[in-house]
Amino acid sequence: MSELAEDIELEILSKLCVKSLLRLRCVSKTWISIISSNYFVKCHLKKRTSSLIFGELDDNGVQHISLDGNQLSNPFYLPIKITCASIIGSCNGLVCIQGFILRIPTILLWNPSVRTYRYLPPTSFTAHDVGVFGFGYDSMNDDYLVMNLVPTNSRVLCDHVSCYDTIPHKYHYKSRLELWVYRLQRHRWTRIDVPYWFTDVELRVNSLFVHEACHWLINIKSTQVIVAFHTTTEKLERLSLPMLLSKEKNKYYLGVLGDWLCVSCMQPKAVKGADIWVMKEYGIEDSWVKLFSFSCEALGKSIDRLVPISFSKNKERILLKVGWKVGKGALVWYDPETNTAERLPYYHTCAYTFVESLVKTINGRRIPKKRKLSDTITGLHTNDRLYAYLTRF
Amino acid sequence: MASTDDKVILKSSEGECFEVDMAVASHLQIVKSVLEDCEGSSDKVVSLFIVEAKYVAMIIEYYKNYVELKEKHEEGGFEEKLKEFEKQFLEQIDKKELKGLVMAVNYLNAPALFDVVCTAIAKHIENKSVEYVREYFGIVNDFTAEEEAQIREEHRWAYDGVNDD
Numbered sequence: 001m002s003e004l005a006e007d008i009e010l011e012i013l014s015k016l017c018v019k020s021l022l023r024l025r026c027v028s029k030t031w032i033s034i035i036s037s038n039y040f041v042k043c044h045l046k047k048r049t050s051s052l053i054f055g056e057l058d059d060n061g062v063q064h065i066s067l068d069g070n071q072l073s074n075p076f077y078l079p080i081k082i083t084c085a086s087i088i089g090s091c092n093g094l095v096c097i098q099g100f101i102l103r104i105p106t107i108l109l110w111n112p113s114v115r116t117y118r119y120l121p122p123t124s125f126t127a128h129d130v131g132v133f134g135f136g137y138d139s140m141n142d143d144y145l146v147m148n149l150v151p152t153n154s155r156v157l158c159d160h161v162s163c164y165d166t167i168p169h170k171y172h173y174k175s176r177l178e179l180w181v182y183r184l185q186r187h188r189w190t191r192i193d194v195p196y197w198f199t200d201v202e203l204r205v206n207s208l209f210v211h212e213a214c215h216w217l218i219n220i221k222s223t224q225v226i227v228a229f230h231t232t233t234e235k236l237e238r239l240s241l242p243m244l245l246s247k248e249k250n251k252y253y254l255g256v257l258g259d260w261l262c263v264s265c266m267q268p269k270a271v272k273g274a275d276i277w278v279m280k281e282y283g284i285e286d287s288w289v290k291l292f293s294f295s296c297e298a299l300g301k302s303i304d305r306l307v308p309i310s311f312s313k314n315k316e317r318i319l320l321k322v323g324w325k326v327g328k329g330a331l332v333w334y335d336p337e338t339n340t341a342e343r344l345p346y347y348h349t350c351a352y353t354f355v356e357s358l359v360k361t362i363n364g365r366r367i368p369k370k371r372k373l374s375d376t377i378t379g380l381h382t383n384d385r386l387y388a389y390l391t392r393f
Numbered sequence: 394m395a396s397t398d399d400k401v402i403l404k405s406s407e408g409e410c411f412e413v414d415m416a417v418a419s420h421l422q423i424v425k426s427v428l429e430d431c432e433g434s435s436d437k438v439v440s441l442f443i444v445e446a447k448y449v450a451m452i453i454e455y456y457k458n459y460v461e462l463k464e465k466h467e468e469g470g471f472e473e474k475l476k477e478f479e480k481q482f483l484e485q486i487d488k489k490e491l492k493g494l495v496m497a498v499n500y501l502n503a504p505a506l507f508d509v510v511c512t513a514i515a516k517h518i519e520n521k522s523v524e525y526v527r528e529y530f531g532i533v534n535d536f537t538a539e540e541e542a543q544i545r546e547e548h549r550w551a552y553d554g555v556n557d558d
Contacts, residue, residue: 003492003531008499008511015515022551026523026544029535115550 002030010034014043018113018356038142041358045092050310052319053090053112054331054351062095062112063346064354068313070344076112087350088146089135089209093357096135096146107133107146109184113356123148123180123189131177134207134214138183138231144359145231146182147214148189149203177201181234184361192234198227208254210261211282215239217254217263224252226261242277242288255308256353257318262291264306272296274306276318292336294320299332299341310353321351401428402438403453405446410438417456422502441501447490448497455482455506483513488529491517522555 002009013021013034021044025032034040053076055063061075078085078097085099088107095110110117131150138145176199179192202219209215213228226239241252241263251266260278267273273295281287296302299322307321309331316335323329328347334340401418403411418424418439427439441449462474486494495510518526527534536544545552 004496005499008495009530011507011511012495012514012518015512016519019551020519022548023523023555024518024526025548026536026541027527027530027534028532031532032544115548 002028006030006034010040010043014040014047018358021358022114035358041360045355045357045359048093048355048357049313050353050355052309052331052351053087053095053354054346054348056328056347056349063348064112065344065346067310067319067353079110079115079117080108082106082108087352088133089207089214090352090354091135091137091144091209093355093359094135094144094361095352095354096133098133107182109144109146109361111357111359111361112354114358114360116361118184118361120146120182121188123150123182132203132205132207132216134209134216134229136209136212136214136229136231139212140232141183141185144184145214147207147229148180148182149177149216150180151177177203179229179236192236195236197238198236206254208256208261210256210259213237215254215261217252226254226263239279239283240285242290251305253305253307256310257291257308258311258315262308264294264308266303266305272302274303276306276308292318294334294336295339298334298339299343305329309351321348400437403449404438404440405449406441406443407446409446409449411446411449411453413453414457414460416460417453420456420459420503420505421452422504423500443500444497445493448494451482451486451494452498452501452503452506455509456503458482459505479509483509486513488517492530520554520556522552522557525555525557 004012009031013024013031016024021035025035049067051064051066051073053062053064055061055075061077063075064073065071066073080101082097082099082101083103085097088096088098090096093111093113095112097108097110099106107120107123108117109120131148133149134147136145136147137143177194179194180189181192182189197220200221204217207214207216212232213230215226215228218225218227220238224241226241228237228239229235230237239261250268253264253266255262255264255276257276257278259282260280261282262276262278265275265277267275273293275293276291277288278291279285279288294306303322304325305323309319309321311318312333316337317333318336320332320334320341321329322332328349329351331344331346331348331351333342333344399415400412401415401424403413403418403424405411423441424439428437458478459475462478463471466474491510491514495507495514498507498510518529521529526532534541
């Protein structure tokens with residue numbers, strides 16, 4: 001028995017950092033059951049403030065800074081050596097990592113604050129074409145999803161092949177695409193039917209999760225649109241870009257500000273800057289408004305790409321990920337009022353917002369010992385072998 | 394008459410009486426509901442049976458400043474000023490008293506102060522050892538030695554860098 005009532009304890013505990021909570025699990029049986037409960041994990045998550053993870057995953061460490069004060073915390077180390085690692089997405093404290101282990105494409109869900117991770121079973125990707133990924137959360141079922149769009153035939157055209165996610169890979173698929181969805185609770189991939197219009201598409205690798213949907217910028221029959229996959233309904237939907245933009249041949253990037261989906265449109269030839277548009281009411285195409293224009297004068301040099309990541313705490317400044325044709329990108333705090341930019345002294349090849357959380361990578365349910373053959377794709381013996389090897393631990 | 398109408402008397406567990414402005418007392422949900430229940434009655438004394446006088450005084454001090462600051466900084470800056478005051482307010486409370494205060498505030502149902510005190514307690518135990526936290530909360534360890542060793546083993550790194558000063 002404690003001197004304090006359980007609801008007071010819960011309130012106090014929900015304000016602690018993950019490391020302290022993991023330690024205080026052994027205070028008593030009551031505390032371990034509070035801290036392990038899904039209810040508490042959610043209460044705790046709601047009270048976290050966003051931070052930022054970024055870095056070059058090749059040296060296996062991921063840098064971590066707070067968004068107010070830009071204070072550098074201890075880096076997170078990848079739990080295992082992964083080559084060409086990149087981040088697919090970050091959501092509720094889980095980070096989805098893609099890379100190669102022993103040259104075999106591998107995906108893992110990682111909770112860097114708890115230091116746990118889980119390998120995903122192999123999907124239909126081959127070693128040469130892993131397709132395009134997305135990572136998101138389904139609040140209705142309290143489940144985490146990884147989406148994989150893979151071509152049924154080999155890729156026709158590809159702009160870039162690079163390990164770094166800041167380089168805008170673009171794939172052109174003449175053939176139909178298959179959509180495979182992994183759910184953490186089921187721990188297996190399922191194929192989802194794609195709509196008839198989803199063919200002959202050019203697809204960007206970068207995905208963005210906001211409003212319970214994962215978004216990609218795509219080009220269908222020479223028209224730029226955003227395609228959204230809703231995690232709860234498992235439906236694909238098209239969202240148009242702001243009217244003015246869809247026909248122009250400019251370069252676009254998807255970003256997020258608060259809970260607004262946004263698009264940055266690089267001004268022609270990328271010398272002057274970029275326009276940032278936000279969809280004020282999600283799903284309503286008329287609600288696109290231009291929020292501000294970024295002028296390269298603020299940085300003193302022209303840029304090639306720009307992605308909005310987050311508002312500052314007081315919403316006066318905006319954190320931008322900017323990049324050039326070659327080399328690593330930079331992080332910039334931008335004040336649209338005064339057109340001033342403060343460049344952070346860090347380079348990165350990827351940057352995502354992050355909240356520390358106790359969200360589990362293993363979801364209670366036990367993994368069946370024998371996986372049915374139909375659950376996975378046949379003919380991928382190397383993947384299966386690796387998976388079997390990795391999951392022994 | 395208006396001046397006395399706006400006052401309410403809060404009575405601590407020892408029977409000590411505190412005369413408070415209604416504007417201050419209305420932040421305590423329990424006082425508000427007691428007064429609503431006996432509306433029309435001239436008796437404006439609310440007995441807070443389980444709350445000691447020193448905590449009643451602290452709670453009144455907090456909400457008095459809260460109300461004053463809110464009035465003074467209507468146009469903005471209230472939150473920063475309140476933060477400043479909260480810092481001073483917490484400095485004069487000893488760590489043991491925080492526990493008594495949080496129970497009192499929880500009983501009186503005063504959300505703003507509840508959050509402040511819980512945050513202060515959380516900050517206090519953030520980097521403390523398991524033993525310190527058990528003692529602070531008066532919790533008896535109900536794990537066997539083996540059970541505890543096993544739980545510690547699961548996240549051994551989380552036990553580094555604790556400091557009990």
